[in-house]
Amino acid sequence: MRLSTVILPIHRWSEGQKVWRRAEELGFHAAYTYDHLSWRTFRDGPWFGALPTLTAAAGVTERLRLGTLVTSPNFRHPVTLAKELITLDDVSGGRITLGIGAGGSGFDATALGQPAWTPRERADHFGEFVPLLDRLLTNDVVTHRGTHYAADEVRNIPGCVQRPRLPFAVAATGPRGMRLAVAHGQAWVTTGDPALFETGTPQQSLEAVRAQIGRLTDAGDAAGRDVRGMEKILLTGFTPGWALDSYEAFTDFAGAYAQAGITEIVLHWPVPDSFFAADLAVFERIATEGVPGVTRG
Template sequence: MQLSTVILPVFPWREGREVWRRAEELGLHAAYTYDHLTWQSFRGSPWHGTVPTLAAAAVATGRIRLGTLVASPNFRHPVPFAKDLMTLDELSGGRFTLGIGAGGEGFDASVLGEERWSGRERADRFAEFTRLLDRLLTQDETTAADGVHYRALEAEMLPGSTQRPRMPFHVAAVGPRSMRLAAELGQGWVTYGAAEDGPKVVAEQIGRLAEACAARGRDVAELELTLLNMGRSAGERPLESFEAFVDWAGRYREVGITELVLHWPIADSEFAADMKVFERVAAEGLAHVDG
């Protein structure tokens, strides 16, 4: 099992640089950030761009994996986004992971002024968006003129991803269509669990994912299985104490999760936590779970 963190893009870079470097010093597997234009509880507060933040983190660190958790089609088009992803992979020396999902229906889902998408259209867009990203990132040049929502015409992606054939896709999925997409294109799968009976719910989700993988001739064990704890809103408190983390992590390891992701503590927010507890968890928490 791996332990990673989400560092929200709320820090001025003179502070943010040290946060990303500290995550690496603590031995965390990966440091991700949200791909949103802001977050509901941070509206009216500083919130920096995802791609520039990850680019800066890439040159400020040297070992830790970096990525989005998660990007979505809400305000992105596959062609320019693929170019950004290719560049992030190069800047990081092949340490980039694309966490990708269908996106929610929150306030920044219609920030570009479009009508809110129905559930069916959101799922359609997600599948088309992800498949086109896969083509763009694995080909020197892509023309995809038959898309309903997204198209490309002689889109060059040179020199291509540093990781071959491309960086890993970790697909956030709970419904049947997104599960099938994870089985088709994913090197990892992401869930947010549930506020109640979290391990039981996640075990059921992994079972459905295993069925989707089997239908494509894959073994679910090929995928990284990631649980992102959503802070206080998750109904679970793994950072209340070191012992709380060990118990929480052990229950999710038992159901098959291979990567746990905790938010970097931010004071006076839904992600507030004792930094000393977080750092002890990062440094030695999984060793106690293994013990």
Template structure:
């Protein structure tokens, strides 16, 4: 069981923003992610910086921690320029980038470019095509593509990712269509449970995760993949109670998720006056102490030590 964090881009780099990424590495987090949004919910009118420049700065400042989005979506992205940015991030970080991908939602990002929000069926179709094209762009040196929503003409992505055959995808999915996409393209699967549930309803939250894990395993089997072929990431902070209230509470929370095969728990770095407000001293104690108590948990022998890569282990190494 690994412990990671989300650092929201709510501070200037020179006014504490950069320090948080360095501190995350000092505390031993497996990965530090950020949201790929133009604005987010009740933080819309507060400081908010871009994900890609923030991750580039973090890549230059850190040495070992993995970095990534949790998650990027098609809301304001096109696969061709985004693939170039991702390849560059992978190079800057020395092969430490994980791309969290999701379909997005009808929030501020969905209309920022002046378009009407996409109906659910179109949003799902766009996400599928977005992922398919992005996968090709990050694997192949030259790509032409003519889809219903996205096109590419001799798009070049040289020299390619350091991680081979491309950087890993962590696919956010809860429904059947998303699960099939995660099973096809994902080296990891991301869920936050069901945010519609009342916060603190532990049993319904756990039952939701049980059902989602079962559906993922079914989708993997349909793709001819084993359960161990994909990492399982739980993003906390939306439902499931308050695991950050103490070290013991977090260990209990994470241990129960490990029994379901989750391999990584992600906690939000505290953001004052927000849904992610928490005591930062307790947060750091959890980061320092919980991993040792959780060592060895997380899927037993059914989990792989590294993300699955159909190209085989020799091609996973950075060039």
């Protein structure tokens, strides 16, 4: 199992660059950031763009993998996103992972002036977005006419540093999303079962993730793909209990999810006086001392 972190894009770069450098010093496998225009309780505070932040982070780190958790079609178009990702992969020397999901109904879902999509509409957009983005990142020239997106002789030369393209980590829990993850993902992402966050128990959450992995395996079997070797990422902070209460609490948490099949755990970098408040000393101990079965870097 690998250990990674997610750094919210809330810091002016004079301070933010110190956090990204520290993430590399601590030995995290990857550092991700949210790709939103604003987010929940942080809506009225500083919030910077994900891809420029990752580009800057690539310039102050050398080994750390970088990525989004997650990008969505809410305000992205595959054509322009592909060009930016190819550039970012080049700037970073091939260290980018694209976390990608269908999006939600949060503050930035209607930021471009469109009405909020229904769950079905989000799934429909996502179902066209991911295959087209895959094509754009793996082919020099792409033309596409679809229901929601179009591309007219789009050039993406020289393509990604990583071949055939940078990896996708697809966030999915429903059957359509699972099929997309199987078809296009090098990794799968979950935050657990949101229905259990407020009223469920840690054991129920663990079993829910175990069941999700089972459904991913079934989707792989149906498509003729063995997903046992596929990376399975848990973004923490949205399951019952709090894994960062202590070093021992995290050890138990990580061990249980490793047994369930999770191969990478992502911890939020502590943000004081927020939903993601945590003891920085505990956080850094987890990163530096490691946990049995968890790989650093």
